[in-house]
Amino acid sequence: MIRDQDIIQIKAPQITAADRLYLNQIMEGVKVTLSHMFFRPRRTVQYPEEKRTMNAGNYRGVHRLNRDPDGRVACVACFMCETACPAHCIHIVADESPWEDREKYPALFDIDELRCIYCGMCEEACPVDAIELTPHYEPVGRTRDEMIFDKEKLLEVYDQTKDIKPRKNPKITGYQGTGDRAKYDQLRARLREMTGDRESVAPAQASTREQGHR
Amino acid sequence: MALAITQLTFSTILALAILGAILGMVAYSIYFERKIAGWVQDRYGPNRVGLPGIIGDRLPEKYGKFHFWGLGQPIADGLKFFLKEDIIPAHVDKPLFLIAPCVSLIVALIGFVVIPWGGHVVIGGTEFNVQVANPDIGLLYLLGVGSMGVYGVVLGGWASNNKYSMYGAVRATAQMLSYEIPMGVAILCVVLACGQVRLEEIVLAQTGPGNTWNILRHPVAFVILWITLFAETNRTPFDLAECEQELVGGYHTEYSAMKFAMFFLGEYAHMITGAAFISVLFLGGWHLPFIPGLQPGDTGIIAMLLKIGVLFAKITFFMFVYMIVRWTVPRFRFDQLMRVAWKGLIPASLGVLLLAILALHWGLHRAVWFTLPGNALVIVIALVVMNRAKQPLSGREANLPPISPSSSGALGVRA
Numbered sequence: 001m002i003r004d005q006d007i008i009q010i011k012a013p014q015i016t017a018a019d020r021l022y023l024n025q026i027m028e029g030v031k032v033t034l035s036h037m038f039f040r041p042r043r044t045v046q047y048p049e050e051k052r053t054m055n056a057g058n059y060r061g062v063h064r065l066n067r068d069p070d071g072r073v074a075c076v077a078c079f080m081c082e083t084a085c086p087a088h089c090i091h092i093v094a095d096e097s098p099w100e101d102r103e104k105y106p107a108l109f110d111i112d113e114l115r116c117i118y119c120g121m122c123e124e125a126c127p128v129d130a131i132e133l134t135p136h137y138e139p140v141g142r143t144r145d146e147m148i149f150d151k152e153k154l155l156e157v158y159d160q161t162k163d164i165k166p167r168k169n170p171k172i173t174g175y176q177g178t179g180d181r182a183k184y185d186q187l188r189a190r191l192r193e194m195t196g197d198r199e200s201v202a203p204a205q206a207s208t209r210e211q212g213h214r
Numbered sequence: 215m216a217l218a219i220t221q222l223t224f225s226t227i228l229a230l231a232i233l234g235a236i237l238g239m240v241a242y243s244i245y246f247e248r249k250i251a252g253w254v255q256d257r258y259g260p261n262r263v264g265l266p267g268i269i270g271d272r273l274p275e276k277y278g279k280f281h282f283w284g285l286g287q288p289i290a291d292g293l294k295f296f297l298k299e300d301i302i303p304a305h306v307d308k309p310l311f312l313i314a315p316c317v318s319l320i321v322a323l324i325g326f327v328v329i330p331w332g333g334h335v336v337i338g339g340t341e342f343n344v345q346v347a348n349p350d351i352g353l354l355y356l357l358g359v360g361s362m363g364v365y366g367v368v369l370g371g372w373a374s375n376n377k378y379s380m381y382g383a384v385r386a387t388a389q390m391l392s393y394e395i396p397m398g399v400a401i402l403c404v405v406l407a408c409g410q411v412r413l414e415e416i417v418l419a420q421t422g423p424g425n426t427w428n429i430l431r432h433p434v435a436f437v438i439l440w441i442t443l444f445a446e447t448n449r450t451p452f453d454l455a456e457c458e459q460e461l462v463g464g465y466h467t468e469y470s471a472m473k474f475a476m477f478f479l480g481e482y483a484h485m486i487t488g489a490a491f492i493s494v495l496f497l498g499g500w501h502l503p504f505i506p507g508l509q510p511g512d513t514g515i516i517a518m519l520l521k522i523g524v525l526f527a528k529i530t531f532f533m534f535v536y537m538i539v540r541w542t543v544p545r546f547r548f549d550q551l552m553r554v555a556w557k558g559l560i561p562a563s564l565g566v567l568l569l570a571i572l573a574l575h576w577g578l579h580r581a582v583w584f585t586l587p588g589n590a591l592v593i594v595i596a597l598v599v600m601n602r603a604k605q606p607l608s609g610r611e612a613n614l615p616p617i618s619p620s621s622s623g624a625l626g627v628r629a
Binding site: 018038 | 256597
């Protein structure tokens with residue numbers, strides 16, 4: 001129940017006959033319209049030519065397969081991403097690695113970009129940070145087949161995007177990073193001081209088996 | 215001249231030329247409608263389609279990112295309409311459903327025949343009237359044909375067998391009936407001032423020494439006619455017949471492909487007719503004062519082209535205002551629409567008509583010094599009457615419970 005003293009009685013304002021012609025108001029409106037038409041900057045981004053700048057750090061766009069410092073595919077074909085993927089869009093065929101430092105490598109690595117829901121679970125699951133999502137949001141193809149990205153294509157994406165999004169967490173992967181090398185070394189030195197050099201930082205050629213135990 | 219041309223041949227050529235010009239103008243008014251809509255909303259509007267194979271199709275990089283400002287857009291739109299699936303729903307009244315868009319477009323287009331485009335022209339010693347037809351009842355013909363425009367809407371709405379279409383059609387009819395009255399009365403003022411219903415003579419009565427444009431003689435009638443033109447052509451703020459938010463699409467909900475396009479073209483052609491109509495009646499048609507070449511005495515071919523250009527410039531101005539108003543004034547509610555007509559425009563137009571009759575009685579119907587103060591007087595009287603009249607109530611306001619006496623008094627103050 002609303003008390004009487006809480007009720008505010010409001011009367012509609014009395015407007016004069018001149019106001020009721022609404023000419024003044026319409027002219028004001030036309031002024032606003034014309035000012036927008038001629039003097040305001042256009043808000044449109046002319047898409048294919050112009051693009052909005054976006055936060056590259058955490059956007060979940062097209063995948064890439066990272067390369068290790070030797071330029072080889074960083075993936076160890078552990079099937080973690082394929083298992084984690086809720087959309088079942090990752091298909092890996094593993095083979096014995098031709099290199100000394102790991103057991104397996106992906107002979108085939110396909111991602112169906114049309115099935116992918118870009119949730120980033122593969123990125124979370126990967127123990128060696130080989131698969132990552134890039135800020136590229138415009139994968140285009142004429143057929144469905146074109147949109148199934150194979151290993152070469154995914155490595156190509158890495159080559160194109162390594163500058164705008166360096167491969168993350170180099171400490172675990174033993175990767176030296178792609179950004180400002182001097183600054184990175186400073187950070188590593190400070191980290192070593194803080195931890196009392198308990199943790200031996202993995203050298204570039206750290207073996208995968210060692211990483212698996214961490 | 216070796217080849218003798220008669221007025222009939224001349225009229226035929228003119229009709230074809232004008233028809234082409236009007237259709238082109240319709241196409242590009244749709245383009246500019248979209249363009250202006252974009253500009254007003256801080257966008258660019260269509261700017262991608264060039265004219266394929268002619269210009270702007272593949273402009274070099276140095277011309278920038280704009281592909282000839284999207285001037286090919288009308289062609290793309292037209293192609294789209296032609297190629298789309300033309301659906302005739304099973305539940306419609308098929309003959310009427312097919313006829314309605316034709317009526318809408320044809321009626322909008324045949325209004326042009328009586329518009330005087332450029333006075334008289336002398337070609338090879340023969341004088342021609344730059345007008346497709348010059349009937350004695352030119353003005354009445356234009357009025358009749360203009361009002362026929364609602365037939366397309368009503369037939370479309372009825373034949374669609376869809377309640378939203380029907381609502382749109384009925385609204386259009388009621389609106390047309392209401393706004394025909396002030397329109398007719400405003401035009402009557404012009405007829406009384408000029409003593410003519412032949413449009414060519416009405417233009418001549420606004421030119422020459424001692425004469426001025428009718429807008430100076432009857433400004434109030436001009437404004438009333440202008441407002442009713444918005445209503446006649448179903449433009450915002452009077453577009454209740456097709457308001458998307460309430461009626462899906464109004465009378466053309468069930469139409470698709472080229473039949474929808476014909477409604478669309480008809481609407482824009484109607485707008486151009488209306489603009490030409492008001493230019494001829496109030497703004498001197500092809501005439502511009504003090505400029506040689508645009509006077510009734512000039513009968514050269516160049517002068518004719520100039521005059522046609524001037525009339526088209528005036529039409530373009532009105533088209534521009536149509537579009538600006540569309541993005542400025544919100545749509546009326548239906549009771550407001552009726553109130554504007556019956557309580558606003560009709561009394562005002564009757565006042566101006568009375569003035570025009572008195573002026574004619576005293577032989578002052580062409581004297582600006584009499585009619586202009588007279589118009590001011592009409593406005594003053596209208597304002598006084600409005601001030602004394604009760605303020606209009608909306609339906610919601612009328613149904614509110616009365617304010618309780620306990621807290622009466624000051625505005626918005628806690629009792």
